[in-house]
Amino acid sequence: MKFNVKRKVIMQKNSILFVILSAFTVFMWYFFFVPPPEQSYRQTAQSQNTAAVSESGDNKFKRADLNESDIDNIYVKEEYINIETKQYKAVLTNKGAGVLSWSVKEKNGQWVDLVFPESAPVMANFPSLTYKIISKSDEKIVFEYVSKEGWKITKTYNLSDLYMHNLNISVEKNSKTPFPQIDLKWGPGLGTDSKELKENISLTRALVYTAAKPNKLKKLKDNSEPASLCKWTAIDNRYFLAAFIPENSTDFDKILLSRLDKKHPCSVILKAAEPKDVNKKDYSVNFYLGPKGYKHLRTYDLGLEKTVDFGFFGFLGKIAFSALTFFYKLTHNYGWAVVMLTVIIQILVLPLTLKSFKSSAEMKRMQPVIKDIQTKYKDNPQRLKAEMLNIYKSQKVNPLGGCLPMLLQLPIFWAFFTMLRNAYELRNEGWILWVKDLSAADQFMQFGSFNLNLLPLIMGIGMFFQQRMTTVTSDLSQRKIMYIMPVIFTFMFWSFPSGLVLYWLTNSLISMVEQYFIIKKMRLSS
Template structure:
């Protein structure tokens, strides 16, 4: 295996790696047409808690000692977020993150993870399935609330929002607990069976959210993810979510609507819970339900939690139900997360994530310096043999088998191992892909500036390392450095192969035009360091040869 072929294989592997993720997202092991049955009224209500309540509603029992009140908005204000809930069922009308903005321009609004179009889908609503019918309690129920319209939680404080209602033959009490220092909302849902006989019923905790990223954003797709006995799974194909949806059961730990940067999740209190999720009218929906037996006149309390906030690994790792696995970088996760830890560590000292990326790239280069040196020395040895290899091609060009035999004999005579230049580089591939995945999905880089303005102008440039370079300067320079690397690398292989190699900088430049700037900065810096190391090795070899 010569070095040119290896580099070609590596380049093509990278192109396939990126292209495959864009065109063929990882399939989920389970899918269920019932997850989108809002258009399929023939399904039984107990089969899917996301079915339209207008299709399968039951009338609430007449009020006796329960006195309903008109629905109104209650605002819960904490140091981390401001959330609004409608007292008619407790659905979440908005959830605004105080520490995150939609864009980098002055006056950009804070991130609202709900969005107005999601409200009719009942985020954080309760659905009860009973006697072959299904009740969306926020639509077909009576509710009462006698607390304040604004609940303000100071530092280290907590508060409880209590809503009482009646629907589907149950008295309902929802107790939502908020903490000043957490994005986690815990719920105690108490149901009282008003009928004279026991009954089986399914109870679903729901979530609904607008897309958390652009629909065509292949590097940051909004998706449905979950953790169960089958491990962590996700689905980001919107067409599949619209037409088939997904379902999961068996040790369900959590289910989430998430992007690279934000998450809305449900953590059930029962291991017997099941997930149904879909995309309806452009809104991501999911319901986590469980079946229970309710005896007459006996209260039964079910529990669940909701985490609505940033995909901050440090925060998620402290959450119950192993929610830390919501942030996952796939096959390279074991490498990506340590690199992000190192990146955050460096940032604490330099105060700029662009500079931190450069320092991390230098450290990685130093770590692999001996391996790279071995590879470059092997390349130089191969280069010295190229005139002889060319003569063999001219002599045995029509006999490929003989050409290979003579070439290998030549390498053996001069004690050159063609693979010795490839193997050191092979070790570095997992590290590269791990850092690639890390920089692609780290919330730390969202709106993190490097060089905020184009030097000498007032034009915003690398003000957001999670977004592409608006002027394409860094990807073009990266392509130029890659081309220079190709010219410096010994020309091995046949002429056709050499021409293909010269096209690779063009292909990579095209790919990197849309990449997040943080990733381009890493690759550009890595190219510059590689050019410097290659030049140093070539110069040292030339001086040694001249002295000899």
């Protein structure tokens, strides 16, 4: 094997620049190009809501026109129904028999409303009309609207103690009256807590889950999708989910996507199919409103757990999540579970790590000799290449040996990274002392509007010493670049969830210990 020294040096420089530019790009995107908080959404949500309603037929009848009694009905007093359980609390209105607010309770006692006020009411049918409240309880709410022409809509909410519920819409008419258009709409957007508002718009997705096997989760990008080809449709963000699961998908015609533009959140609309040759039709839809806890979603056996994003290396992320859950059962602390899982991963990749460290240490030891050869034969490229090849062969060193083992570890590390960033189970779970929520930045101390996050600082310092231990180049400019990387990573991780920073910090500390003993052993043997 022949090594072109000049090409190798250029490749090393390009690799370093690529890593730095990639990290810098992620940093710039995260802090400067992530869509702004919900302020822009709030300024335009009402117009989008009106557009979505108009498109879906929620503010006018497409099959049955409003009459004078319907117009008078618009001015009937609005009434509210408040429901509160241990897991959620909801506010329903008799205007359209829709939902004004639906808040879920988290482990820290905080309530998160999944309905933005500008989007309410969601799940309404003709929100300009006022329904009569037939009955109400924590388990069942029945609304009814009767038209002068002789058609009637009865909406029945069957509520459970958890997050999965049922809505039955019964439509009756006489032989001369056309069926009114029945739609179910959620949005624009899906609520979250204040910590997630900054990137909520960019993370909000409209989804469909295909009925044909193998079932697939797809983003709803086009204007519509045939409802009969889908098991369910949903809107989700990082930690929460609103899903409509029809009991009979053939009862519905289309799944519509509505949004102003990419800078604003979307709505999903489940449009009912027009029944033929019948005077009564029931539409039954189960709906899930709650957090995206992976283990909990799996219990429904509907594929809802697929909304949890484990990233490109999803199969590795699921394995990492299962292992994290196992260690949590042992420690009852997700922070220590992250530490233990990181240690286990380091043990599993130890052979690759040792090979990488040994190769880097050998290259560092050989730097004076390499520099002398490069100086001596700088005007003779052919001789330089031959001498470099000889020195590598005589010392049994592969100059690429320090890079390739680390590249093989990247899928594992990236899967773990993505899993920690998206696992709902880490929300509001603390580690020690000031680290109260592994899904958010640790916020050790606050100075005005500036948050001092201690874990990223410790991580950056650790990375600096790690780079100093492993840097093999004698080129001053390259050494400066290597020392800049910890600074870039510190800023990049500054607002990342502390669970991610804890993983990276633990990984760096273990790597430093391994490097120390490898270097010490090599010094004793030399």
